[in-house]
Amino acid sequence: xxxxxxxxxxxxxxxxxxxxxxxxxxxxxxxxxxxxxxxxxxxxxxxxxxxxxxxxxxxxxxxxxxxxxxxxxxxxxxxxxxxxxxxxxxxxxxxxxxxxxxxxxxxxxxxxxxxxxxxxxxxxxxxxxxxxxxxxxxxxxxxxxxxxxxxxxxxxxxxxxxxxxxxxxxxxxxxxxxxxxxxxxxxxxxxxxx
Amino acid sequence: xxxxxxxxxxxxxxxxxxxxxxxxxxxxxxxxxxxxxxxxxxxxxxxxxxxxxxxxxxxxxxxxxxxxxxxxxxxxxxxxxxxxxxxxxxxxxxxxxxxxxxxxxxxxxxxxxxxxxxxxxxxxxxxxxxxxxxxxxxxxxxxxxxxxxxxxxxxxxxxxxxxxxxxxxxxxxxxxxxxxxxxxxxxxxxxxxxxxxxxxxxxxxxxxxxxxxxxxxxxxxxxxxxxxxxxxxxxxxxxxxxxxxxxxxxxxxxxxxxxxxxxxxxxxxxxxxxxxxxxxxxxxxxxxxxxxxxxxxxxxxxxxxxxxxxxxxxxxxxxxxxxxxxxxxxxxxxxxxxxxxxxxxxxxxxxxxxxxxxxxxxxxxxxxxxxxxxxxxxxxxxxxxxxxxxxxxxxxxxxxxxxxxxxxxxxxxxxxxxxxxxxxxxxxxxxxxxxxxxxxxxxxxxxxxxxxxx
Ligand SMILES: Cc1cc2nc3c(=O)[nH]c(=O)nc-3n(C[C@H](O)[C@H](O)[C@H](O)COP(=O)(O)O)c2cc1C
Ligand code: SF4
Ligand code: FES
Numbered sequence: 001x002x003x004x005x006x007x008x009x010x011x012x013x014x015x016x017x018x019x020x021x022x023x024x025x026x027x028x029x030x031x032x033x034x035x036x037x038x039x040x041x042x043x044x045x046x047x048x049x050x051x052x053x054x055x056x057x058x059x060x061x062x063x064x065x066x067x068x069x070x071x072x073x074x075x076x077x078x079x080x081x082x083x084x085x086x087x088x089x090x091x092x093x094x095x096x097x098x099x100x101x102x103x104x105x106x107x108x109x110x111x112x113x114x115x116x117x118x119x120x121x122x123x124x125x126x127x128x129x130x131x132x133x134x135x136x137x138x139x140x141x142x143x144x145x146x147x148x149x150x151x152x153x154x155x156x157x158x159x160x161x162x163x164x165x166x167x168x169x170x171x172x173x174x175x176x177x178x179x180x181x182x183x184x185x186x187x188x189x190x191x192x193x194x
Numbered sequence: 195x196x197x198x199x200x201x202x203x204x205x206x207x208x209x210x211x212x213x214x215x216x217x218x219x220x221x222x223x224x225x226x227x228x229x230x231x232x233x234x235x236x237x238x239x240x241x242x243x244x245x246x247x248x249x250x251x252x253x254x255x256x257x258x259x260x261x262x263x264x265x266x267x268x269x270x271x272x273x274x275x276x277x278x279x280x281x282x283x284x285x286x287x288x289x290x291x292x293x294x295x296x297x298x299x300x301x302x303x304x305x306x307x308x309x310x311x312x313x314x315x316x317x318x319x320x321x322x323x324x325x326x327x328x329x330x331x332x333x334x335x336x337x338x339x340x341x342x343x344x345x346x347x348x349x350x351x352x353x354x355x356x357x358x359x360x361x362x363x364x365x366x367x368x369x370x371x372x373x374x375x376x377x378x379x380x381x382x383x384x385x386x387x388x389x390x391x392x393x394x395x396x397x398x399x400x401x402x403x404x405x406x407x408x409x410x411x412x413x414x415x416x417x418x419x420x421x422x423x424x425x426x427x428x429x430x431x432x433x434x435x436x437x438x439x440x441x442x443x444x445x446x447x448x449x450x451x452x453x454x455x456x457x458x459x460x461x462x463x464x465x466x467x468x469x470x471x472x473x474x475x476x477x478x479x480x481x482x483x484x485x486x487x488x489x490x491x492x493x494x495x496x497x498x499x500x501x502x503x504x505x506x507x508x509x510x511x512x513x514x515x516x517x518x519x520x521x522x523x524x525x526x527x528x529x530x531x532x533x534x535x536x537x538x539x540x541x542x543x544x545x546x547x548x549x550x551x552x553x554x555x556x557x558x559x560x561x562x563x564x565x566x567x568x569x570x571x572x573x574x575x576x577x578x579x580x581x582x583x584x585x586x587x588x589x590x591x592x593x594x595x596x597x598x599x600x601x602x603x604x605x606x607x608x609x610x611x612x613x614x615x616x617x618x619x620x621x622x623x624x625x626x627x628x629x630x631x632x633x634x635x636x637x638x639x640x641x642x643x644x645x646x647x648x
Contacts (some may be wrong), residue, residue: 035355037269041396045377046360060290078377085379085549086360104281105482105539106438112590142363142543143482144320145279147523148436157322167266189392 014070021057029071029168033155041072045082048072049089059090061170087141095130095137095174098121100154103140106147115151115163116140135179136172195464197424199432200405201448204292210327212334221340221575224415227303228348231414234306240410241626242418244430249275249366249403250481251522252505255410257497259400261390262308264599268397270304273375274315276563277359277366281482281543282523285434286404288446294331298354298409302340303414316371319359328356334605363547367595368401370549379551382595405434426452428506433522435464440474440528442466453509455479455501456459456493458524465526472528476612479508480520482540483600485607486533487517489639513607533615536607538566544601555598558589562605572627574620582616583609 010113011026021029029048036043042128048068049060059085069076071140101116116138120126123136130137146152149161160171210213215221227236241256262270274297278286290297297315305313317325332354335341343351345370357375359365365374369383372394387477388643393399412419422430429451435458437443449458458464459474468474477492478484495501496515501508509516527536545559565582568574586602609616619626 025584033368035353037395040376042377043357043375046374047358049360050358072377074377076442080359081379082377086319086362088361104543105536106282108539109439109536138285142546145278145284145287145437147282147284147525148446149284150438150444154320156623159323161382184225 005034011071014067015177017067019061019063019067021052021055025051025055033072042074042078044070045074045079047066049079049083057093059093079123093130095135096179097135097136097155098139100139100141100144102142102144102150102152102154103145104143104147106143107150107152110150112151115153115165115168118165119153119168119172122168135176195449196216196450196453197432198448199416199424200289200296200408200434201292201382201446206251208619209293210295211332212295212338214333215293216338218543218635221296221299223411224299224302224306224340224344226348227414227550231310233307236303236414239413239418240307243413243421244418244425244428245406245409245413245421246429246505247403248405248409248433248522250280250483254401254521255406257372258390258402259308259350261469262389262400263398263522264309266391266398268395269312269465270308270310271394271397271399272308272310272313272370273399273401274301274313274404274407275366275368275371276315276317276321277363277371278321278404279318279363279366280521280523281540282478282525283436283521284438284479285436285446285522286388287321287324287374289404289408289434290321290468290535293333296408296411297328297404298331299339300410301333302352304344304400304402304407304410304520306489307356308351310400312355313350314355314375314394316357316359316375317366318365319361322358325356325358334355338558348446349435362549363543364549364595364597367597370595371401372399380550381551382597382612384594399415424450425569426502426504429506429519433503433519435522435524436646437465437493437526439524439526440469440531442469449503451502451504453503454493455503458503459493459526465524465644468526470528473634474526475529475531476527476533478517478523478525478527478604479503479520481523482525482543482604483596484520485516485603486611487521490599491515498628513603514610517601517607531569531610533612534570538563538570538604540604541566541601545645548597549595552593552598554592555594555601556634558585558598559601561585562589562601566605569616569628570621572619572623572625574616574623576617576620578620579609579613579616 001003032047033041033044050066054070066076069079123131125131127138127140144152151163153160203209203218237259245255246252276286301313362380364370365380367382370380374380381571389399425431428562433447434448436446447464460467474489493501496511503517508519541562545563548554548555548559565578586605589598590602
């Protein structure tokens with residue numbers, strides 16, 4: 001359609017520091033930008049930040065944010081504003097698996113607080129810390145929209161429901177066992193989901 | 195068995211795929227609307243159906259659609275709100291998981307009615323699985339000629355895009371959602387102008403909830419008048435209720451509006467009663483933002499009539515003795531639950547989620563959290579209880595968007611109905627102080643029941 005954004009073939013020349021999307025990803029990025037009317041490419045910011053976070057190191061460093069700004073032809077500050085507003089963008093380095101435990105009422109009243117405490121003991125870290133091996137970060141987040149299956153947590157793309165201590169043991173042990181197998185931070189969902 | 199018109203087919207294996215969905219009568223409303231009806235006729239049916247918004251506010255959908263500025267030369271947009279972040283609410287996710295094509299079908303008919311050629315589904319970023327499910331459903335609909343150019347050989351063309359959010363409850367508020375969709379922080383806009391006049395990119399826009407748009411499908415299939423016969427009074431149709439908390443069978447249920455709260459709570463078909471044979475202490479019937487109801491106002495109203503699952507009955511008695519249907523997030527508290535702890539928890543949520551634009555909300559939610567924290571943790575004063583009430587009153591009605599009210603109401607209503615629990619926390623600071631989490635009520639029960647202090 002004529003009102004849609006044209007593909008910008010110069011996009012692959014854009015870099016910031018060492019940072020650059022792969023050619024494959026650039027194709028996807030361009031397809032996302034093309035969803036919006038001409039001049040409204042900033043609408044692609046949230047989806048592209050998700051992709052950037054997945055592909056470019058697991059969190060949004062200043063270089064990554066500047067790179068996204070140049071891709072979308074917006075000011076870096078416009079990216080910083082957004083990255084600091086939303087909870088899913090990590091500004092600091094996180095583990096390969098970000099364990100996000102729901103702390104809101106319906107989960108809390110069904111044992112969610114004990115589950116989060118247990119996780120801290122099991123991984124021997126506090127909330128917002130990362131294990132020394134770089135595998136796990138614990139975060140306590142607000143309602144994940146799965147309250148009927150409380151207590152609930154999300155690890156990267158996966159939801160885990162009706163949690164018990166035994167389930168936590170199994171989930172964590174399984175992740176530890178397969179941690180060396182998959183690519184850093186499980187990058188496949190981005191292809192599938194954005 | 196209650197009547198089901200949204201979830202009636204979800205038991206069919208592979209109903210998530212286009213083929214099975216279509217073979218079971220899916221997409222009939224698209225054929226009917228696009229080939230046999232004008233867009234004005236579709237809107238008329240939705241008006242006749244009496245459908246009210248399922249996202250929380252309950253605003254009549256047909257009326258909202260008729261506000262759309264059709265004189266503007268700008269493109270028009272339909273945006274589907276799948277941000278679903280209100281604590282206690284998980285029905286939209288369930289609908290998308292189980293029958294995604296119902297939403298796509300509803301979106302096509304609704305977009306046609308509104309004259310929109312580009313439609314966005316804004317999904318909270320945490321729902322990555324659901325984003326994947328929707329993208330797949332959209333691709334299938336495209337491949338089968340239900341999306342894209344000249345749908346079913348008509349002159350109507352439509353593209354649907356899924357947009358991921360970034361994690362922020364406030365982006366469920368419709369103007370914050372539009373800001374976010376434009377790639378900005380989710381700061382709600384001042385209204386007017388309403389989105390119907392100036393919405394996405396300044397163009398006329400309608401924002402509707404997932405369930406609202408899915409309900410357009412049975413409305414077109416049955417006809418607005420037939421749909422309006424389901425339900426009770428001005429609460430027409432069915433409603434998805436997501437039930438959680440201390441019940442035997444948490445989950446998502448489609449109910450015909452007008453069944454009694456008693457039936458919903460206790461029958462085996464729905465919640466199956468309170469867990470562990472305990473008594474109920476309180477109910478939040480419509481998501482964390484609506485007032486809490488104490489035990490004696492749950493199954494009956496203050497006027498001693500049976501309380502029904504409908505917009506009108508749940509709000510009967512106003513804020514003094516009623517609540518709201520809201521988003522249908524049905525949260526049950528058993529006799530051991532600590533109301534103070536939960537109120538503090540919700541206040542922390544609203545403080546965390548306040549976008550920070552207006553001072554009464556930004557500062558007020560912080561104060562609520564702080565005061566409730568000290569009451570819950572045994573360092574509160576009796577005067578704090580009235581202070582809470584006064585802070586809540588100062589937020590209410592003084593903010594750009596309703597998040598401020600949503601933060602204030604739970605606090606005011608908890609104090610109204612459970613003041614004795616707040617006082618107990620202050621007066622028994624030594625007990626309250628070191629007791630961790632939910633075990634407080636267990637401790638109390640051993641000694642003297644929190645319920646029977648008064
Ligand atoms: C703080 C806040 C959060 C909201 N969150 C949601 C939400 O997650 N989903 C939703 O459909 N509506 C939500 N709403 C209501 C929307 O603003 C809007 O009224 C709704 O999407 C309109 O759709 P409906 O008329 O179909 O209900 C929220 C409102 C507020 C004030
Ligand atoms: S009421 Fe709160 S969330 Fe709403 S605009 Fe004001 S500060 Fe933001
Ligand atoms: S409260 Fe935990 S998912 Fe909603």
